[in-house]
Amino acid sequence: MARRPFAAFLLCLALSVATAQDVGAWRVESEFDLYSYLGLGSIRVAAYQAPADLDPDDALLVVGCAPGGPSGLEIAAWVAPTGVIALGTEPLGVDVLVRFDQGPVLNQTWFLVEGAFVTEAVAPFELDQPLLAGLAAAGNLALRIQADPASGVQERTFQYEVDGFTQALAALRCGAPDPASGSAADPFAGVAPDADPFDGGAPDPFGDATEGDTDDGLVIGAWAFDGSDGMVAAGELGVLAVYCAPDGDNGIEIEVGDYALPAPAYDVVFRSGNIDFLRTTATRNQFDAAQLDGDDVEDRLVRFLRGVVDATITLTPRGGEGPPMTYRVPTDGFNDALAALGCYVGDR
Numbered sequence: 001m002a003r004r005p006f007a008a009f010l011l012c013l014a015l016s017v018a019t020a021q022d023v024g025a026w027r028v029e030s031e032f033d034l035y036s037y038l039g040l041g042s043i044r045v046a047a048y049q050a051p052a053d054l055d056p057d058d059a060l061l062v063v064g065c066a067p068g069g070p071s072g073l074e075i076a077a078w079v080a081p082t083g084v085i086a087l088g089t090e091p092l093g094v095d096v097l098v099r100f101d102q103g104p105v106l107n108q109t110w111f112l113v114e115g116a117f118v119t120e121a122v123a124p125f126e127l128d129q130p131l132l133a134g135l136a137a138a139g140n141l142a143l144r145i146q147a148d149p150a151s152g153v154q155e156r157t158f159q160y161e162v163d164g165f166t167q168a169l170a171a172l173r174c175g176a177p178d179p180a181s182g183s184a185a186d187p188f189a190g191v192a193p194d195a196d197p198f199d200g201g202a203p204d205p206f207g208d209a210t211e212g213d214t215d216d217g218l219v220i221g222a223w224a225f226d227g228s229d230g231m232v233a234a235g236e237l238g239v240l241a242v243y244c245a246p247d248g249d250n251g252i253e254i255e256v257g258d259y260a261l262p263a264p265a266y267d268v269v270f271r272s273g274n275i276d277f278l279r280t281t282a283t284r285n286q287f288d289a290a291q292l293d294g295d296d297v298e299d300r301l302v303r304f305l306r307g308v309v310d311a312t313i314t315l316t317p318r319g320g321e322g323p324p325m326t327y328r329v330p331t332d333g334f335n336d337a338l339a340a341l342g343c344y345v346g347d348r
Contacts, residue, residue: 023043025164026045030174030175031175034116036076037074038303039307040067041175044061045160047059049157054081054118060077060078061141062075062077065175074122075127082279084119092112093111094148096109096143097146101139106130110122110127116304135162136165141160142159222329223331223333225337229244231341235327238256239255240313240331241256250298254292254301256290256315257325258289259289266290267318269314281293305334306335
C-alpha cells in the first residue's frame, strides 16, 4: 500500500464533550469515560484505604455502563499496578470479601484483568444485584482480595466512602454502543436499481461528513484519506494512521511514527490531556512505521479515539537505539472517518 506525506493539522488540546459532575463522593462521567471497560459512561470513587503501591487516584471503584449486562452496569475495582500480579491471557478468578458498613461479610469470586491503566478486579454480572443493593444502602464499602500464593496474589484491602451512590447513578447517562457489524441501516435503501447515487447529478451521500476535498482525496475532521484503504491524522513529527487489513480479525492495522523509524521495536504511550490512556508495543513494518502489536490493542485504542480529540504519542526504542520520539496529533472526526473507511469490524 502506498504511503504519502501529509500536511500537519493544528488543533487545541482538549478532551471530549463528555459530561462530568461530582455527586457526593462520586465522580460522574456520562456518555464517555476512560474508566469503564466499554467507555460508555461511569461513576467512580477513590478508596480512602488502599495498598501503598497504588496512587490514591488509581485506587478506584468504578460502576460503568454495560448494555450487555442484566443490570446494564459492570462493577470493577482498580486493585494493583500493572505487572504486580502476573496475569496470563485469560482472566484470573480470585476470592473476594465484601462488607457494607458493619453488615455480614459476603464471600464472592471476582476476576482479575489488565485494564488500560492498572489491574482490575471485575465482579461477574450475576453478582450485580447484591452489590448494587449494598451500595445504595451503605455509607462504607470494604473490599478484600484474598491471598492466593499459587497464583502470585497477595492480600489487598480497600475501603471506600460510597455515600450518594443512588444519586450519582441517577445522574449517569450511558452512551450508545457502536452498532454491530452489518446492523446499520442500508444507506442505499429505497434507491431505484437504475439510479446511481454516485452519478454526477446525484447528491453526495457523504457530503455532510466531508469537511474538505484536496488533491490527496477525502478529508474528514483531522483525517486525510490515503486512497480508499487508509486514513491518517498528522502532527509535526509523525502520524497516527489506520489502514485496512483484510487478513486481521478486526479488519485494520494501526501505525504510528514518521515512516523513517530506525529501531525494530518500540514501547508506545498514548496520552490525551494529562492521562496516559494506553501503553503498548509496536514493531517496525515494511514502511518503516511502528505497527501496533495485536488486534486487542488496536481495539482498545479505537475505543479511546472515539472520545478524545487529540493524542500525544511517545515512541521509545525498546533496545535503546536512540532517544524517544514524542508528537501530538489531532483526532477529531475519528468516528465519522472510521465509518467512511468502512473496514473496521472489531467490537469497539
